[in-house]
Amino acid sequence: MMHALDCAAVGTVLAQRSLEDDIHDVMYTPRKGDKVEGKLQVVLQAIIDTGVVVKVKLKQRKLKKKTSHITFEN
Numbered sequence: 001m002m003h004a005l006d007c008a009a010v011g012t013v014l015a016q017r018s019l020e021d022d023i024h025d026v027m028y029t030p031r032k033g034d035k036v037e038g039k040l041q042v043v044l045q046a047i048i049d050t051g052v053v054v055k056v057k058l059k060q061r062k063l064k065k066k067t068s069h070i071t072f073e074n
Contacts, residue, residue, distance in 0.1 A: 004042050007039045008045075009046075010043055010046070011042065011043040011045065011046025011049075011050070012046045015051065019052065023052070025052070026047070026053070026055070027054075027056075027057055028056050029056075029057045029058075029059065030056070
């Protein structure tokens with residue numbers, strides 16, 4: 001089981017390698033059901049702290065169009 005320090009180390013190494021390859025901005029789109037908390041949050045925070053700009057793209061759920069069968073008359 002990974003601890004917070006291990007997760008932070010992983011994030012730091014990822015960020016350092018990204019910066020070495022001239023990658024300064026990244027986008028993360030969580031999969032359905034993923035939450036940005038716990039280990040993932042620690043990794044992302046370490047990446048940010050090392051100097052990489054991280055944008056988290058949250059997908060918006062499309063609202064189903066409600067059709068009403070009730071009509072109002074004046």
